[in-house]
Amino acid sequence: MVNKAFKGIPGEPGPIGLTGATGSSGLSIVWLGTLSKAPSSPALNNTYYNSTDSKSYIWSGSSWEVMTQDGARGLQGPMGATVATGLTGATGAMGPAGPTGAAGIGVVGPAGPVGAAGAVGPAGAVGATGVQGPPGASLNPLQIATLHWYNVNLTGISYTVGTMPTEFCFDGTNMWVSNIGSNNITKIRVSDGSVVGTYSDPGTGGADGICFDGANIWGANFFTSNITKYNGNTGAVIGTYPVGTRPRIVCFDGTNIWVANSSSDDITKLNASTGATLGTYSMGAGSNPYGICFDGTNIWVALGGTSGVAKVRPSDGSILGTYVVPASPASICFDGANVWVALAGGNAVVKIKASDGSTVGTYTVGLFPYGICFDGIYIWTADWGSNTVSKVKASDGSVIGTYASPSPWSVCFDGINIWVPNHGVASVIIYKY
Numbered sequence: 001m002v003n004k005a006f007k008g009i010p011g012e013p014g015p016i017g018l019t020g021a022t023g024s025s026g027l028s029i030v031w032l033g034t035l036s037k038a039p040s041s042p043a044l045n046n047t048y049y050n051s052t053d054s055k056s057y058i059w060s061g062s063s064w065e066v067m068t069q070d071g072a073r074g075l076q077g078p079m080g081a082t083v084a085t086g087l088t089g090a091t092g093a094m095g096p097a098g099p100t101g102a103a104g105i106g107v108v109g110p111a112g113p114v115g116a117a118g119a120v121g122p123a124g125a126v127g128a129t130g131v132q133g134p135p136g137a138s139l140n141p142l143q144i145a146t147l148h149w150y151n152v153n154l155t156g157i158s159y160t161v162g163t164m165p166t167e168f169c170f171d172g173t174n175m176w177v178s179n180i181g182s183n184n185i186t187k188i189r190v191s192d193g194s195v196v197g198t199y200s201d202p203g204t205g206g207a208d209g210i211c212f213d214g215a216n217i218w219g220a221n222f223f224t225s226n227i228t229k230y231n232g233n234t235g236a237v238i239g240t241y242p243v244g245t246r247p248r249i250v251c252f253d254g255t256n257i258w259v260a261n262s263s264s265d266d267i268t269k270l271n272a273s274t275g276a277t278l279g280t281y282s283m284g285a286g287s288n289p290y291g292i293c294f295d296g297t298n299i300w301v302a303l304g305g306t307s308g309v310a311k312v313r314p315s316d317g318s319i320l321g322t323y324v325v326p327a328s329p330a331s332i333c334f335d336g337a338n339v340w341v342a343l344a345g346g347n348a349v350v351k352i353k354a355s356d357g358s359t360v361g362t363y364t365v366g367l368f369p370y371g372i373c374f375d376g377i378y379i380w381t382a383d384w385g386s387n388t389v390s391k392v393k394a395s396d397g398s399v400i401g402t403y404a405s406p407s408p409w410s411v412c413f414d415g416i417n418i419w420v421p422n423h424g425v426a427s428v429i430i431y432k433y
Contacts, residue, residue, distance in 0.1 A: 018128055028045060029045045029046075029047045029058065030043065030045055030046050030047065031047055031048070032046055032047065032048035033048060033049070034048070034049045034051050035048050035049070035050060035051065036050070036051050036052050037050070037052065038050070038057065038064055042059040042064075043059065044059060044060075044061045045058060045059065046058070046059045047059070047067060053069075054069055054070035055067075055068065055069040055070070056068040056069070061376075061415075062415065157193070158422075158427045158428060159188060159193045159195070159427065159428050160195075160426060160427050160428075161177050161179060161186040161188070161195070161198075161421075161426060161427065161428050162177070162179025162181065162182035162184050162185075162186055162198065162426060163179055163180075163181030163182040163426050164179060164180050164181030164182070164423055164424070164426075165177045165178070165179050165180075165186075165409075165421035165422065165423065165426070165427075165428055166178050166179070166180045166207070166208055166409055166410065166421060166423060167208060167209050167210050167249070167371075167409075167410050167421070168210065168410055168411075168412035168419055168421060169210045169211045169212045169217065169412065170190070170212065170412060170413070170414045170415075171212045171217070171232055172212075173189070173190065174187050174188060174189055174190060174196060175187075175188045175190050175412065175414060175419055176188075176210055176212070176217055177210075177421060177428060178207035178208055178209070178210045178219055178220075179207055179426075180206045180207055180208055180222060181426075182426075183200060183201050183206060183207060184198050184199055184200045184201060184207060185198070185199050185201065185207050185210065185217070185219055185230065185235075186198045186199075187199070187235060188428070190414050190416075190417065197235045199230060199235035199236075199237075201219060201221055201228050201237075202221070202224075202228060202237065202240050206221060206222040206223035206224070207219045207220070207221065207222075208220045208221070208222040208247065208248055208249075209247065209248050209249040209250040209259070209260070210250060211250040211251055211252050211257070212232065212252070213252045213257065213272045214252075215232050216229050216230060216231060216232050216238060216272075217229070217230040217231075217232055217235075218230075218250050218252075218257050218272075219250075220243070220247035220248065220249075220250050220259055221240070221247070222246055222247060222248070225242065225243060225244065225245050225246065225247060225261075226240050226241060226242050226243055226247075227240070227241055227243050227247060227250065227257070227259055227270070228240045228241075229241070229275055238275075239275050241270060241275040241276075241277070242277070243259045243261055243268040243270070243277075244259070244261025244263070244264035244266050244267075244268055244280065245261055245262075245263035245264035246261060246262040246263035246264070247259045247260065247261050247262070247268075248260050248261075248262045248289070248290050248291075249290060249291050249292045249331065249332075250292070251292050251293050251294050251299070252272065252294070253294045253299065253314055254294075255271075255272060256269050256270060256271060256272055256278060256314070257269070257270045257271075257272050258270075258292055258294070258299055258314075259292070260289035260290055260291065260292040260301055260302075261289060262288050262289055262290055262304070263288075265282060265283055265284060265285055265286065265287045265288065265289065265305070266280050266281055266282045266283055266289070267280070267281050267283060267289055267292065267299070267301055267312070267317070268280050269281070269314075269317060279316075279317045281312065281317030281318075281319075283301060283303055283310055283319075284303070284306060284322075286305045286306060287303040287304075287305050287306045287308070287310075288303065288304040288305030288306070289301050289302070289303055289304070290302050290303075290304040290329070290330050290331070291329065291330055291331040291332035291341070291342070291372075292332065293332045293333055293334055293339070294314075294334070295334045295339065295354050296334075297354075298311050298312060298313060298314065298320065298354075299311075299312040299313075299314055300312070300332055300334070300339050300354075301332075302329035302330060302331065302332045302341055302342075303322075303329065304328050304329055304330060304344070307324060307325055307326065307327060307328060307329065308322045308323060308324055308325065308329070309322070309323045309325055309329060309332070309339065309341055309352060309357070310322045310323075311323070311357060321357050323352060323357040323358075323359070325341055325343065325350045325352070325359070326343055326345075326346045326348070326350065326362065327343045327344075327345035327346030327348075328343060328344045328345030328346065329341045329342070329343055329344070329350075330342045330343070330344040330369070330370045330371075330372075331370060331371050331372045331410065332372065333372050333373050333374050333379070334354065334374070335374045335379070335394050337353070337354060337355075338351050338352060338353055338354055338360060338394075339351075339352045339353075339354050340352075340372055340374065340379050340394075341372070342369040342370060342371065342372040342381055342382075343362075343369065344368050344369060344370050344384075345368075346362075347364060347365065347366065347367050347368065347369065347383075347385075348362050348363055348364050348365060348369075349362070349363050349365055349369065349372065349379060349381055349392060349397075350362045350363075351363070351394075351397060361397050363392060363397035363398075363399070364399070365381045365383055365390040365392065365399065365402075366381065366383025366385065366386035366388040366389075366390050366402060367383055367384070367385030367386035368383065368384045368385030368386070369381040369382060369383045369384070369390070370382055370384050370409055370410065371384075371408065371409055371410030371411040371420075372411065373411045373412055373413050373418075374394065374413070375413040375418065376413075377393070377394060377395075378391050378392060378393060378394060378400060379391075379392040379393075379394050380392070380411045380413070380418055381411065382405070382408035382409055382410050382411040382420055383402075383408065384407065384408055384409055384423065387404060387405060387406050387407065387408065388402050388403060388404060388405060388408070389402070389403045389405045389408055389411060389418070389420055390402050390403075391403070405420050405422065406422050406424065406425065407422045407423040407424030407425065408420045408421070408422065408423070409421055409422075409423035
């Protein structure tokens with residue numbers, strides 16, 4: 001027999017259902033699957049399930065934090081009672097045997113042709129757009145990892161240091177503070193705020209800008225126009241080296257130390273290993289260099305006297321570009337793509353593309369902002385003239401909050417907390433974001 005396939009009549013398409021409401025935005029994580037041990041070189045918010053200890057982990061940027069773990073296996077329940085076996089029924093009578101058919105092999109018929117596919121029905125109408133869900137929480141992943149569900153700790157945690165604390169740097173464990181009024185630097189353990197040590201700068205240098213090179217601390221001596229290298233473990237002075245006149249902020253590019261010299265209108269490059277001067281580069285007459293930072297490729301210098309920002313090639317100190325900004329730029333920092341400049345004379349911060357120096361935007365903060373830093377999501381400014389600290393969203397420049405802080409001069413991030421030196425008193429206020 002030949003098989004035949006028949007084409008059915010297409011049915012009418014059903015109506016399209018309404019689009020459901022959009023759920024609230026959640027924390028973006030990257031699931032790596034089930035692994036027997038922690039993966040190497042994780043990225044922020046990587047997560048995985050560890051089959052060895054039955055726990056799920058998330059990478060906070062510095063360590064694996066436990067998200068969930070399997071519950072303990074419950075006890076085995078008791079065995080149910082055995083039911084008695086029922087009686088076996090009587091065997092039925094055997095029916096008569098049927099006649100034996102003739103032996104033979106039938107021929108298999110050919111397969112029938114495949115029927116044509118039915119026509120595709122028309123597409124249904126697009127459903128209406130669902131109601132927009134509420135915006136997700138604007139939190140730094142580090143806040144989530146450390147359970148800091150508040151923007152700023154306003155309880156006024158403070159620690160006593162030297163006179164007129166000015167600048168900060170963080171070495172991964174301790175916060176270092178330069179005290180320009182008492183000619184020394186203070187080393188504070190960030191975990192509990194205890195003072196590890198206080199170390200005098202040579203003579204009456206007036207400790208100002210300060211930075212960490214991975215092993216040692218470098219402190220600019222404002223009044224004596226030199227810079228001192230301290231042992232990062234013991235605080236012992238390793239050496240003091242000449243720079244330009246009235247050095248201010250200091251930065252490290254991975255190999256060399258860079259110093260902004262405010263009165264000699266230049267910047268100095270020193271070998272971090274030996275302290276030898278590798279070059280002194282003019283920023284122009286009356287430029288008054290103040291802030292300085294490294295973006296991974298180039299050095300950026302805030303020119304307070306000429307209201308500009310200079311982009312400098314580290315290899316030879318040549319100026320790649322000078323970009324005009326409003327009103328007395330002071331400190332400067334990098335967010336991974338853009339350079340941010342605190343405008344001490346403009347009561348604002350300006351965001352500049354590191355790639356071409358173009359201005360992205362200018363955003364109002366408190367009065368006379370001298371200090372600036374980046375915490376991974378937000379820009380923080382020390383607004384000396386209004387006795388406040390401002391928290392600005394780096395993505396769009398919106399001000400998230402403004403917090404009282406007496407005589408703030410600079411601002412620094414330790415991976416969890418924001419530190420602010422109170423320049424007019426001998427103490428340091430720490431704000432926990």
